[in-house]
Amino acid sequence: MKLKTGFIGFGKSTNRYHLPYVLKRENIEVKKIYNRTRKEELENKYKDYDIEFTNDLNSLLEDKEIKLVTICTPHSTHFEFAKLCLEHNKNVLIEKPFATTLEEAKELLNLAKDKGLIIMPYQNRRFDGDFLALKEVINKKYVGDIVEIESHFDYYRPESPTYNGKYYDGSFFGLGVHTVDQIVSIFGRPKKVYYDIRAIRNKNNPDDYYHVELFYDSFKVILKTSHLVKSPYPKFILHGTKGSFIKYGIDKQEECLKAGIMPWDEGFGLDPEELYGKVTYVDENGQDKEITIKTPLGDYGRVYDNLYDAIINGKDKLVKDEEILTVIEILESGFKGENPKIYKFE
Structure with a gap:
């Protein structure tokens, strides 16, 4: 079974630290990448991977096939995007830092728990x-x-x-x-x-x-x-x-x-x-x-290997909630x- 994923953000982080690892894994499929502005020249580098690029965030959030969304945006936007993804029943991976305050971190973890979803930072x-x-x-x-x-x-x-x-x-x-x-x-x-x-x-x-x-x-x-x-x-x-x-x-x-x-x-x-x-x-x-x-x-x-096991097979996630909160504190x-x-x- 493949884990279908989406990305919010299409800058250096997505292109350098995520896609080179995700695209080599046969059990994970990158279905859609959202960016506020399209980058067609950069998009063309991925034409062999059948990825849909969009500047319509709702098209990603409302895609029921996408089970995991990775957020690679500026620090100040992590909380807002992560909360939005959880509210749309998506599991979430957030580029570090997980949040900018302990209060934000607690709110995201509680929301994920209430919805039975996985959320954690990319502690690569x-x-x-x-x-x-x-x-x-x-x-x-x-x-x-x-x-x-x-x-x-x-x-x-x-x-x-x-x-x-x-x-x-x-x-x-x-x-x-x-x-x-x-x-x-x-x-x-x-x-x-x-x-x-x-x-x-x-x-x-x-x-x-x-x-x-x-x-x-x-x-x-x-x-x-x-x-x-x-x-x-x-x-x-x-x-x-x-x-x-x-x-x-x-x-x-x-x-x-x-x-x-x-x-x-x-x-x-x-x-x-x-x-x-x-x-x-x-x-x-x-x-x-x-x-x-x-x-x-x-x-x-290996972060994505763990997320696959956590989301598809119900295994424990790599970065525990108490570790997330301790680091942010x-x-x-x-x-x-x-x-x-x-x-x-x-």
């Missing part, structure tokens, strides 16, 4: 190869009990023209949503969160720097993004009671997609061996040891009051 970076390597090291307890984790998502982009953005248009909502979700997906809700969120290139713009720390019972996690990092940090640093894990280099899927290399092409998303993570530890005889962790192959399309709380600050979770 749960399937980054570097993150999968970190999870492997944690699950196999190579470094013993966790003491500290540090996660970076940095760039060097010194130019920052002024634009009139909202708090949810900055780096914390745009990139922190991934780094926070990755940690919440493993460890759940933290006890406290420390925030330092700033605009460092242009004070008139939304944030382009954050240093956020999530405190758990016996360890903490440091999450950082800056747009002024010329010499890269490791992507992940993990310290434990028996050793450490260091991984340089971010997952290669985005780099490949930008270069026009598709998921079905040879070598797509492969991490070069020189960027494989290293575990250094002390064995039971007190000897120093080192293990190389081959980077697992990431696949953002962490994000929104970063902009309440002065920075730096500590926020205590009940």
Whole structure:
């Protein structure tokens, strides 16, 4: 049985991060794509896939064959479009962030529950190869009990023209949503969160720097993004009671997609061996040891595999409601009051 889907929005997100994965899956069919204005030149690139393109939103919402709608529009419109889709009995996948406030998130989840529908954010970076390597090291307890984790998502982009953005248009909502979700997906809700969120290139713009720390019972996690990092940090640093894990280099899927290399092409998303993570530890005889962790192959399309199983086969969805709410609460709380600050979770 095929899962027929529709898209709201036909920009970079749809074309780069969704369609390359969906179109290679035989059990999912993209039936219709809505955009406020038609983009015929871009539409022609998909002429072999029998997709209907439209600037009539109702034609998508009222199409009873479409069971899932993916929303790839500006952050400020996510709530409005998601609510509209749920009201038309569509399951919904929302590009991150899920919503701009905790109140919006709760309303969407409650509406989906009342209607017996699936709704969740596109947390595709749960399937980054570097993150999968970190999870492997944690699950196999190579470094013993966790003491500290540090996660970076940095760039060097010194130019920052002024634009009139909202708090949810900055780096914390745009990139922190991934780094926070990755940690919440493993460890759940933290006890406290420390925030330092700033605009460092242009004070008139939304944030382009954050240093956020999530405190758990016996360890903490440091999450950082800056747009002024010329010499890269490791992507992940993990310290434990028996050793450490260091991984340089971010997952290669985005780099490949930008270069026009598709998921079905040879070598797509492969991490070069020189960027494989290293575990250094002390064995039971007190000897120093080192293990190389081959980077697992990431696949953002696994989000859609899960949605197929959840919608068609009644399986659990990938991103649980409590994880969605925790991530949005962490994000929104970063902009309440002065920075730096500590926020205590009940």
